[in-house]
Amino acid sequence: MEENTRNNNIKEVMKKTIKYLKGIGEVREKLFHRLGIYNIEDLVSYFPRDYEDRNNIKKINELQDDEKCAFEGQISSRVTEHRPKRGFTISKLVIKDETGSITASWFNQPYIKNVFKPGEKYIFFGKIARKFNSIEIQNPIYEKAGEDKFKNMCRIVPVYPSTMDLSQNVIRAAVRSAMDAVGSNVEESLPPSIKEKYKLPEINYAYSNIHFPISFEDFKNARYRLVFEELFFMQIGLLSLKATLTNEHKGIKFNKDDDRMDAFIKALPFSLTCAQENVFCEIKNDMESNKVMNRLVQGDVGSGKTVVAALALYKAVLSGYQGALMVPTEILAGQHYITMSKLFKGFGVNVALLTGSKTAKEKRETIGKLKKGEIQILIGTHALLEDKVEFNSLGLVVTDEQHRFGVRQRAVLSKKGNDPDVLVMTATPIPRTLALILYGDLDISIINELPPGRKPIKTYAVDNGMRQRIYDFIRKKVKEGRQIYMVCPLVEESEEISARSANELAGTIAENDFKDMRVGLVHGKMKPKDKEAIMGDFVKGNLDILVSTTVIEVGVNVPNATVMVVENSERFGLSQLHQLRGRVGRGEEESFCILFNEGKGAVAKERMKVMEKTNDGFVISEKDLELRGPGEFFGTRQHGLPELKIANLYKDMEILKIAQEAAINIITEDPKLSSDENIRIKMAVKEKFEGKIEGLSFL
Numbered sequence: 001m002e003e004n005t006r007n008n009n010i011k012e013v014m015k016k017t018i019k020y021l022k023g024i025g026e027v028r029e030k031l032f033h034r035l036g037i038y039n040i041e042d043l044v045s046y047f048p049r050d051y052e053d054r055n056n057i058k059k060i061n062e063l064q065d066d067e068k069c070a071f072e073g074q075i076s077s078r079v080t081e082h083r084p085k086r087g088f089t090i091s092k093l094v095i096k097d098e099t100g101s102i103t104a105s106w107f108n109q110p111y112i113k114n115v116f117k118p119g120e121k122y123i124f125f126g127k128i129a130r131k132f133n134s135i136e137i138q139n140p141i142y143e144k145a146g147e148d149k150f151k152n153m154c155r156i157v158p159v160y161p162s163t164m165d166l167s168q169n170v171i172r173a174a175v176r177s178a179m180d181a182v183g184s185n186v187e188e189s190l191p192p193s194i195k196e197k198y199k200l201p202e203i204n205y206a207y208s209n210i211h212f213p214i215s216f217e218d219f220k221n222a223r224y225r226l227v228f229e230e231l232f233f234m235q236i237g238l239l240s241l242k243a244t245l246t247n248e249h250k251g252i253k254f255n256k257d258d259d260r261m262d263a264f265i266k267a268l269p270f271s272l273t274c275a276q277e278n279v280f281c282e283i284k285n286d287m288e289s290n291k292v293m294n295r296l297v298q299g300d301v302g303s304g305k306t307v308v309a310a311l312a313l314y315k316a317v318l319s320g321y322q323g324a325l326m327v328p329t330e331i332l333a334g335q336h337y338i339t340m341s342k343l344f345k346g347f348g349v350n351v352a353l354l355t356g357s358k359t360a361k362e363k364r365e366t367i368g369k370l371k372k373g374e375i376q377i378l379i380g381t382h383a384l385l386e387d388k389v390e391f392n393s394l395g396l397v398v399t400d401e402q403h404r405f406g407v408r409q410r411a412v413l414s415k416k417g418n419d420p421d422v423l424v425m426t427a428t429p430i431p432r433t434l435a436l437i438l439y440g441d442l443d444i445s446i447i448n449e450l451p452p453g454r455k456p457i458k459t460y461a462v463d464n465g466m467r468q469r470i471y472d473f474i475r476k477k478v479k480e481g482r483q484i485y486m487v488c489p490l491v492e493e494s495e496e497i498s499a500r501s502a503n504e505l506a507g508t509i510a511e512n513d514f515k516d517m518r519v520g521l522v523h524g525k526m527k528p529k530d531k532e533a534i535m536g537d538f539v540k541g542n543l544d545i546l547v548s549t550t551v552i553e554v555g556v557n558v559p560n561a562t563v564m565v566v567e568n569s570e571r572f573g574l575s576q577l578h579q580l581r582g583r584v585g586r587g588e589e590e591s592f593c594i595l596f597n598e599g600k601g602a603v604a605k606e607r608m609k610v611m612e613k614t615n616d617g618f619v620i621s622e623k624d625l626e627l628r629g630p631g632e633f634f635g636t637r638q639h640g641l642p643e644l645k646i647a648n649l650y651k652d653m654e655i656l657k658i659a660q661e662a663a664i665n666i667i668t669e670d671p672k673l674s675s676d677e678n679i680r681i682k683m684a685v686k687e688k689f690e691g692k693i694e695g696l697s698f699l
C-alpha cells in the first residue's frame with residue numbers, strides 16, 4: 001500500500017511541467033520545449049552528451065592547447081583592465097604555480113577586479129590556448145582553493161545537447177532541480193532477478209550518476225544500466241511483436257508443389273546461386289508451415305533478390321493465393337513489373353502494375369480485376385496501401401526496402417489479407433547485431449554471394465582536376481557501346497548548398513562536353529510519366545548518359561551501364577554510395593565508379609579510401625556506422641521503433657547482445673509477461689512502444 005502511494009506520487013511529480021522549477025520563466029520554458037523537454041520526466045531523462053572532467057587538477061606546465069582543463073594556482077598580479085572599444089572591457093590576471101605561469105582573461109566582467117587578491121589560491125577551469133611562449137585561458141570559471149575545494153566546481157560536470165540560446169548552466173540547474181524534485185523515488189522497472197544476474201545498479205543510482213557522476217567508475221556503471229534497460233525493453237517489444245505475429249495468428253499453409261516450382265526454376269535464364277537456393281529454402285519452409293512468415297532477406301547490391309521474391313510469389317500463386325510486391329519508387333515498380341512479366345511468361349500468372357501515376361480508369365480496372373482474383377501478382381508503390389485496393393485472397397506480401405516503409409505500412413498491407421506471409425527485402429547490408437535490433441521482429445536470411453562472373457567494380461576517388469581525363473574515359477566507354485550514369489546531390493542549383501545540380505550538369509554536358517552523345521535527365525521532381533519515359537529510353541539503350549539524382553539509388557538494373565560517376569560524393573553516406581555504385585557491375589562487362597570528391601579532412605579521405613578498397617556492402621555499412629554514427633545512419637529512415645535516448649547502436653553492440661539474451665530468456669519463460677515480477681516490464685514496454693507499433697496484442 002505504502003509503496004503504491006509512493007509510486008503514484010512520483011508519477012505525479014514526473015508529469016509536472018517544467019515551469020514549476022526555479023529559474024524557468026516563460027522564455028526559457030519555450031527554449032526547453034525546442035529540446036523536447038516539457039516536464040520533469042523529460043528533464044530527468046535528458047542525458048548528457050559529454051562530461052567535463054574538472055576533478056583532474058593539473059600543473060600549469062601540463063596544460064594542453066585547445067583542451068578544457070582544471071588547474072590550481074596562486075594569483076601573482078593585480079587585475080589589469082583594458083578597454084579596446086567603447087563598452088568592451090578585458091580583465092587580465094597572471095596566475096602561477098611552481099611549474100609556470102598563465103594569463104587568465106575575462107571579457108566584459110568588470111567585477112573581476114574585486115574578486116582576486118595577489119597571493120590567494122584558486123582553482124580555475126576553462127579552455128587553454130598556447131601561443132608561442134605564453135599560455136592563456138579565457139573566461140575561466142573559478143573557485144577558491146582550500147576548505148571549499150571540490151565542493152562546487154571540482155567534479156565531473158555534464159554537458160548537455162543544447163540550442164544556442166540555452167546555456168549549459170541553465171540546463172544543468174534545471175536538471176539538478178528536477179533531480180531534487182524526484183529525489184530517490186524513481187520506480188525500479190527491472191525485476192530483481194535481472195538486476196542481480198546482470199549486475200546492474202539500482203535505477204536511482206543510475207539517474208543520479210548519469211547526470212552528476214561522483215567518479216567515472218560510477219558514471220560507467222550508471223550508463224551501463226541505462227543502456228541495458230533501453231535495449232532490453234526494445235528487444236522485449238520486438239520479440240513480443242514477433243511472438244504475437246507468429247503464434248497467435250494461424251498463417252496460411254502453402255502447398256508443397258515441388259515439381260511445379262522446379263519447372264519454374266529450370267526455366268529461369270540462369271541457375272540460382274547457392275545463396276539464393278538456401279534463402280529460398282528457408283522461405284519455402286516458412287510458407288509451408290502454418291505459422292505466419294515474417295522474414296527479412298538481406299542481400300548486397302546485385303545479389304539477385306528479385307528472383308527470390310519471384311519464387312516466393314509463384315509459390316503463393318500455385319496455392320491459389322495472390323501476392324503483392326511493394327517498392328519505394330515508381331521507377332523500381334515499373335522495372336520489377338517488366339522483370340516479373342518476363343519471368344512468369346508462359347506460366348499462366350497474371351502480373352499487374354499499380355502506381356500513383358496511372359489514370360483513374362486504369363486504376364479502377366486493375367483494382368476490379370484484383371478483387372475478382374483475375375490478377376495474381378500486383379506490383380506497385382504506396383498506391384497499394386490505399387483503402388480501395390482490395391485483394392481477393394492475398395497470401396504473400398513482399399516489400400522491398402522496408403525501412404523506407406516502416407512497420408506500420410507493412411501492417412496496413414498485411415491487413416488486406418487474412419494474415420498473409422510477409423517477406424521483406426533490403427539491399428542495405430546491416431551488421432547482423434544491428435539487424436537484430438532493427439528487425440528483431442523478423443527472421444533473417446542473408447544472400448551472401450553474388451551471381452558468378454561479377455567483377456569487382458573499380459572505384460576511384462578524384463578531384464575536379466581530373467575532370468577532363470574522366471570525360472575522355474566516358475567518351476571512350478560510350479564509343480564501345482556502354483552507358484553511363486552521372487549522379488548529383490541536388491536537382492536544381494541552390495544558393496545555400498555548394499554542390500552540383502543535376503539540371504546544371506545535364507545542361508552543361510549536353511551543350512558542351514558530350515554534345516555528340518545522347519544525354520538524358522531524371523530526378524524526383526519530374527512527373528512520373530516523364531521519369532518513366534526517360535528511364536525507359538535508358539533501359540532500351542536510347543540514351544548514352546543518364547544524369548540523375550538519387551532516384552536511381554535503389555534497384556535500377558541496366559546491365560549495359562558500366563560507369564557510375566558521382567558528383568560531390570562527400571555529400572553521400574557510404575552505404576548510399578555503395579547503393580549507387582551497385583547500379584553498375586550488373587553484367588559481365590568490367591565496371592567503374594568515379595567519385596568526384598571535394599571533402600577535405602581525415603574522415604572525408606578515409607571514407608573515399610573505404611569505397612576504393614572494398615566492394616563488400618557489410619564492411620561498408622560497418623565503416624559507415626563507425627564514421628557517421630548510428631544517428632545519421634538511421635537518421636532519415638523511419639523504422640517505426642522508439643528512439644534511443646542513450647544507447648549507441650554501434651558502440652553498445654556488446655550490451656545489446658547481453659540485453660537480447662536477457663529478453664529472449666524472459667519471453668521464453670513468460671511470453672505474456674504476466675508474472676508478478678514481469679508485470680513492470682510489460683508496463684514499461686507498453687509505454688515505450690505505444691502508438692509506435694501495431695500488433696502488440698498482449699499488452
Ligand SMILES: Nc1ncnc2c1ncn2[C@@H]1O[C@H](COP(=O)(O)OP(=O)(O)OP(=O)(O)O)[C@@H](O)[C@H]1O
Nearest residue numbers: 270271272273301302303304305306307427451555
Ligand atoms: N543466379 C544468378 N545468376 C546470374 N545472374 C543473376 C542471378 N540472379 C540474379 N541475376 C541477375 O543479377 C542482376 C541483379 O539482380 P537483382 O536485380 O535481383 O539484384 P538485387 O539483389 O535486387 O540488387 P539491388 O538491390 O541492387 O536491386 C539481374 O540482372 C539479375 O537478372
